[in-house]
Amino acid sequence: MQHNQVFNGLSRRELLSLIGITAGSAVMYQAMTSLGLAEESGYKGPLKLDGDPKGASVLILGAGLAGMTAALEMRQAGYKVQILEFNDRAGGRNWTLRGGDTYTELGGETQTCEFDEGMYLNPGPWRIPYHHNGLLAYCKRLGVALEPFQQLNHNAFLHSSKAFGGKPQRVRHIKTDFRGHVSELLAKVTQKSQLESSVTKEDQEILLEALKSWGALDADYGYRAGHLTSEYRGFEKDPGGGLGAAPVAGEPIGLPDILNSRLWGNLANYALYEFQTTMFQPVGGIDMIGKAFAREVGDLIKYNAKVSKIEQNDTGVTVTYEDTKNPGTPQQASADWCICTIPLTILSQIEINVGAPMQAAIEAVPYASSVKVGLQFKRRFWEEDDLIFGGVSYTDLPIAQISYPSTDFNKGGKGVLLGCYTWNGPNSYEFTSMSPAERVRLAVEYGSQIHPQYKDEFETGIAVAWHRVPFTLGCAGDWTEEARKEHYDNLCQIDGRIVLAGEHASYIPAWMEGAILSSLDAVSRLHQRVLAG
Amino acid sequence: MQHNQVFNGLSRRELLSLIGITAGSAVMYQAMTSLGLAEESGYKGPLKLDGDPKGASVLILGAGLAGMTAALEMRQAGYKVQILEFNDRAGGRNWTLRGGDTYTELGGETQTCEFDEGMYLNPGPWRIPYHHNGLLAYCKRLGVALEPFQQLNHNAFLHSSKAFGGKPQRVRHIKTDFRGHVSELLAKVTQKSQLESSVTKEDQEILLEALKSWGALDADYGYRAGHLTSEYRGFEKDPGGGLGAAPVAGEPIGLPDILNSRLWGNLANYALYEFQTTMFQPVGGIDMIGKAFAREVGDLIKYNAKVSKIEQNDTGVTVTYEDTKNPGTPQQASADWCICTIPLTILSQIEINVGAPMQAAIEAVPYASSVKVGLQFKRRFWEEDDLIFGGVSYTDLPIAQISYPSTDFNKGGKGVLLGCYTWNGPNSYEFTSMSPAERVRLAVEYGSQIHPQYKDEFETGIAVAWHRVPFTLGCAGDWTEEARKEHYDNLCQIDGRIVLAGEHASYIPAWMEGAILSSLDAVSRLHQRVLAG
Known part of the structure; x- marks a missing residue:
């Protein structure tokens, strides 16, 4: 709900809330429209889980944003909650790489991030649209400080290697x-x-x-x-x-x-609803969000837990997992209910006894390929020489984009550029097939066609190819319209005692908001099921 | 210079700098163009005042940005510098009102700002375009932290009382x-x-x-x-x-x-070069800039000095002024040279023995009328109810605009809106003629047509009408094309031992950049004159 006008002494929000309570949300949406409130958000406001779950327990698989949102809300509603997480940290794709961090991708290559203090790369999500109300509400509730993210800087570049002599x-x-x-x-x-x-x-x-x-x-x-x-x-x-x-x-x-020049094709990147001002990023790195959630529910998380089997029967759900730090001995966790946020790429390889429709849905969604390369430079030449303060330059070179940092403007010193950000297509696959060092080398080489200063100023880089990320094997659910028609509802339905959640179970794939809204919806429905006995 | 590409081992900037040193700036501009560097900034880079002024002294009138820029550069170049300032603070129109501040306008009305801690209104300048390189360079040099200023928020409103039923x-x-x-x-x-x-x-x-x-x-x-x-x-x-x-x-x-609806007419406000992303504001209020300058040159400033006469002869300049805290006894200050940054509205009322062309120029420039009203609200309903994060709403109501704060996003709590910002026209004059309390009352009344929450949430306001501001009697120099043709060069020429500076002596009137670039140009030329003996 994007409007809250005072209406005969009762605020519209209060009025709508009253209508919502007595008549359900469909009537409420109609009321909103007739009051002239044209639009409805995917976020329905803070979750209210009324009714006593009477000691029911829930096992949550995955401590990403979907899993931690569920944990936060369900513990508060009186559930016994535990979370199993594959990584040794919370957050999942809500992830920031800083100096000293190491990361081992599928294939065995380990990179150690050599950025200076204060520099970082967000390999996954990195920006928040102003209408992602669910995420914004949790940022507010959990005290995550936001700053504007610059998507459009009018002084950034549009570049085609085939037009304007490459200029x-x-x-x-x-x-x-x-x-x-x-x-x-x-x-x-x-x-x-x-x-x-x-x-x-x-x-x-x-x-x-x-x-x-x-x-x-x-x-x-x-x-x-x-x-x-x-x-x-x-x-x-x-x-x-x-x-x-x-x-x-x-x-x-x-x-x-x-x-x-076909450079007009890039203008949509600044006009889309998802990329319009005012966008946000957390101060200090996107993982400030995951860390804020983990401050609330970290005590519920068992890390380094690699799930191999999810089994339900009439009385509960039992999950078999391995402690990756002490491998060899399968362990088990059980609960009355299970919320599974494991990415479908991985879930489709895990034994799970759900019905055929959900199983088919789990196997129906390919994951997007995406590669990001972060490059640290000795000085912020884009600001000092080119007067580019934040924003994104687009190019037809394989790196696709260069994004300039949206913070510490005009201060001088070092900076990290997002020197490559591909999304699907041959370039993503090609970059994925390279060694990390080669990805970095090429990002510098291509980027120097746009910023010749690259060659003198480059210091160190790090590259994440999402199809090689062990905990997701891809960037995000890449639904086709046909797959969605056939499988989406089957994916989201509660199957016995199991419900799935995550950006893949939303209409906002690849965005943090999708993970959160999916989780809130799954939690709401599961709670109703529990209360119904 | 907005580009700095490496060019055969020598950076383009270095190459251009070499050309500039040997052949002067006209050749340099040509060289820039032929190297494909399409654009030239009004700021030529840090001032280099080579050559010994041999103890020459300069009296600067006005401790606004123009006066303090001149003081900073000339003291560094070896001049003896003193500044006379009318107010009891530095900064001039670079001014921020916070809780506890009092302000007395022409006509005698005194307002005490009752904003909460951390809330403020910038009555004058408030935003910085990314291409105002001179100002950005001083912000960097003086350590003024900047944050993005949101001019365009796609979720803000365009409002016409005559269209869409006023919605x-x-x-x-x-x-x-x-x-x-x-x-x-x-x-x-x-x-x-x-x-x-x-x-x-x-x-x-x-x-x-x-x-x-x-x-x-x-x-x-x-x-x-x-x-x-x-x-x-x-x-x-x-x-x-x-x-x-x-x-x-x-x-x-x-x-x-x-x-x-004619709402299309407002779209230019988001498209103009001066209003394009990425814009900036200093963290904490625009006067952080004036304060940063004052940290450097504050020791040179005599405050509460009301100038009544500026007299030059072959050997120097003598200025008569009154200490407004101890009125009655005229005082004098003398120097070899004078840089006068007093607004023309006031300078035209002061006795000054310059030639007829400069005198005519001083009298030729009317000053814009502008009114700003700051309104503090109990809660940030524009963010919470309307999902408006920064940006400006435009309306055909007399308040013209509502600007939402560009900081502390999504945190909740109180906030100050710029609830009225007129620029020339009948509404400016009408608001100026009212009492401050009436201006505030009307800003709330008009604004509530756009945000009905105003009526419940309003706490306190403050209003500045620039034609009643004692130290400028107007907002900024409002040149017509004709006046500029006839008078501008005469205004800027050194007249004997006096040179004028300020936004009024620039092609960027009303912007801080105009004041700084005008000052740098005046200082450069004065220095050449001094060296020439």
Whole structure:
């Protein structure tokens, strides 16, 4: 619920809450709409698990965000809770690599992170949209300090190795000039009355005004070099102070050049709902979230527990696991109920006696391939030389993106760039097949085509290829529309005494919000089941 | 210089610096351009005042950013420096009001700020564009910590009292839907081959692709309700986790409604070069900048000094002033040279023996009218109820804007909104004519049309009308193009032993960068004059 207006003395939230309590959430959604509150969040507000579970126990598999959310809520509701976790830390993909950390990927290669104090890479999730209310609510509740994450910096680069002689272009130029040319073209046909059928005569007058304002068109509806366009795209020579300080206008990039460069294709990365301002990141690394959860439920977690079998019967669930620090002797944990957040890549390899529909669903979801490389540099040349403060540059090179740190702006000193971030496609697979050192070497080599300073300033790097991450074997659930239609509900249904949760059991795959909302929904339904006896 | 690429072993910056040293800056600018470094900043890098001023002294009038920049640089270059300042603090318009501060405006009304600890209003400058390199360089040098300032938050409101029944609209809806409709219209005429003369057939194919991508058009080039458009504008019901969590698409706002609402006119506020991401603000209040300067040059400042006369002759400059804490006895200060940063509104009322051209220039620049009102609320309802994290809402109501704090996100607790920010026009004059209490009362009343929570949550406010600010009598120099043509160079020329500086002597009026660049230019030229004997 995104609105809370005061309504006849009762706040709308209070009113809606009353309606919700008496008539259920479908009626509540209708009420919201009729009150003019257009939108509903995937997060329904703090979980209220009323009713006594009467000593029921729950075994949670996985201490990622989904597992810890479930643990937090269910212990509070009176359940006996234990968590089994494969890693020797909580958080799962909510994970930050800092100097001194070591990481061994599938294939046996071990990297030791050599970043300086205060530098880090978030190999997995790294940014939070403003509408991920569930996650934001837990950050608030658990005291996780947030700072803005810059997705769009108008001074970052769009780069194509096949356009503009390989010279990177400023985002603000491509963005402003494309909008300007489009406005000019539409204004021209509007003036020629070629729109008559679709827009009324009166509206055409306003449309012309709007295009002029929006596109920075001149009095003749032209998008041309001059002070006006420079006020939007920046100047050739910026205005200054004192004598000889008059600005010099820049020359817009021609429409054919923009079109053929295909750099316009990157603009969506700044416009999507998930990437719009204001985005956030936790101060100090994404794992501040996992650590905050672990402060609450860490006492419930058994680490280094590798699950090999999940077995349920009419009275409970028994899980067989191995203590990876003392291997050889299978151990068991039992509870009345089980919430399993193990990624489907791994769960599909574990013996579990669920019904055929859930089993088919577990096997139906491929996991995305993704590679991230963090590169530490001696100095923040992107800020000092290029005036790029945060944001993401996009390129057609295999590294796909370069993201600049969203913190410690303008202070100088060292910095870590996200020097490669691929998502599916051949480049992801190719990077995954390389040794970590080779991934880092190539990220530096490719990146230096955009930032030649790389070669002088590079110090050390670390690379995570998600298909080689032992605890997930992939980045995130990569649902197709067809698979979702056939399997999603079967994946989410409670099967006997077992329910699954995690980003893979959500409509927001790969986002932390998906893990949390999935968990809250699973917990709610399981609690109802428990109360129903 | 915004680029620094390594060029045959010599960095481009080094190369340009060599060219600059041997051949002067015009050649250097040409060289920059030919090397493909498209743009030049108004800031030329750290000032280098080589050559011995041989004990020359300079009297600086005004301890704002221009005056303190001059003091910092000239003392370092070997000058004897003193500053006279009207206020009992340094910073000038670089000013922050916090709980316990009192402020008396022209007309005699005194306000005491009653904000809680940690809350503040920046009555004057408040945000820093990423290309204001001069200011950023001083922030770095003086250790002023910066944080991102959110100008654009896609979840903030655009509001017209005459459209949508007065219901505020989300920025993301107006922005996305206008772009979508424009794309659809242009795609239609492109498909009908009505663009033939302006765009080649091949480019038309790419244009259609680009419009589809940019405008979120469907396979038939339509901008319609559905998952695709919702991925940009947001959903009616956001995606969630578990069962029943499928998203529900929202219905775009029709083009006629957007056009007639005229809300499109606000989109420029997020697109202008001066307002593009990434913007900054100092952590803790804008006056952290003035305070940082004052830590360096505070020992040179005589406070409470009200200048009444500036007199130069062949050997020096003598300034007559009154100590406002001990009025009645005129005092004098003398030096070889004078840098005067007093706002022209006030300087035009002071006796000064400069030539007719400078005198005419001093009298030629009106000052903008501006009013800001800060409002403290019991809770951050804009974050908690409306999911607005920073950014600016625009409205056609007299308050013009509501700006949400860009710090302490998602923490809860109290907050101060900028509840009114007018710039010129009848509303500025009207607010200026009111008592401070009335300004605050009206800001709450108008603002509650956008945020009904105002009425319940409001605690205390403070209002600054710049035409009533005793030390400036206006907000900033409001040059017309004609006035600039006739008077600007005359204003900036050294007149005998006097040179003026400040945002009014720049092409970036009303911005801190203008004050600093103006000062650096004045100091450079004055230094050359001194060395020339």
